[in-house]
Amino acid sequence: MRLLYSVAITVSLLANAASSQSIGDPIAGEQAFKNCMACHQVGDSARNRIGPVLSNVIGRVAGTYEGYRFGSDIVAAGEAGLVWTPEQMFDYLDNPQNFLRSFLGNDRARAKMRFRLRDEQDRRDVIAYLASLTTASLSSDICVTNNSNETYFFAVDTGGSMATSRVTSELTPGETLCNADEIATNSFVSVFESSTALEGCSRLVGAGESEGLVRYAEFDRCEWVSHNG
Ligand code: HEC
Numbered sequence: 447m448r449l450l451y452s453v454a455i456t457v458s459l460l461a462n463a464a465s466s467q468s469i470g471d472p473i474a475g476e477q478a479f480k481n482c483m484a485c486h487q488v489g490d491s492a493r494n495r496i497g498p499v500l501s502n503v504i505g506r507v508a509g510t511y512e513g514y515r516f517g518s519d520i521v522a523a524g525e526a527g528l529v530w531t532p533e534q535m536f537d538y539l540d541n542p543q544n545f546l547r548s549f550l551g552n553d554r555a556r557a558k559m560r561f562r563l564r565d566e567q568d569r570r571d572v573i574a575y576l577a578s579l580t581t582a583s584l585s586s587d588i589c590v591t592n593n594s595n596e597t598y599f600f601a602v603d604t605g606g607s608m609a610t611s612r613v614t615s616e617l618t619p620g621e622t623l624c625n626a627d628e629i630a631t632n633s634f635v636s637v638f639e640s641s642t643a644l645e646g647c648s649r650l651v652g653a654g655e656s657e658g659l660v661r662y663a664e665f666d667r668c669e670w671v672s673h674n675g
Contacts (some may be wrong), residue, residue, distance in 0.1 A: 475575025517558035590635040592617035
């Protein structure tokens, strides 16, 4: 059952990738991930090593994982809007340095990651594997992740405009809040500068979907993973 879920998630996450690319296999990807383990960890007890933790990396803003000292160019790419979608990661893994140079339009940009995964199928598989580890999508829960680099106060309301249940929490960068209520309708996720702030930003989210805050801005002009402005 768990396998079925992860395959379904992978299909939906990769649906936006270029149509010439076939879908990766998360099982083969677990093998291909051995290439990455010299520098990266995943899972509950994962720690930053030579490279940052890669749990929940899909949907994360580049260069933001807490406690890791990223190179200045990948941080600049994140600030310029780079979010790790399967498609972006597919190009990054082929050649991190070229990817950053073309993303930033800067011929002198440097990647701290000195590893290239050239085989296209390996890249698709490893991305499918990382997507299968993205915990927030594994149920019909509605979740919001703080993908920004500051701490904010979040709320997840289920039951649409009837707002039958609300969970709230302060989230540090990278943390996720889910509302596990049974839900049949769309729901809202909201972010506030603090628990006492009256105004913030809200987004309508479908049942079983997740949203991530990329950057907080006043007057409901926050940037979200699935929507800018
Ligand atoms: C030799 C060490 C090394 C290997 C092997 C390696 N990486 Fe990395 N990786 C890094 C380093 C160092 C960074 C930080 C890059 C920076 O700061 O510019 C990084 C960054 C990343 C990022 C960006 C993360 C973020 O939060 O922005 C992704 C995605 C990534 N690596 C995926 C992979 C995958 C998938 C593999 C295996 C196919 C892999 N890496 C293999 C060292 C490595």
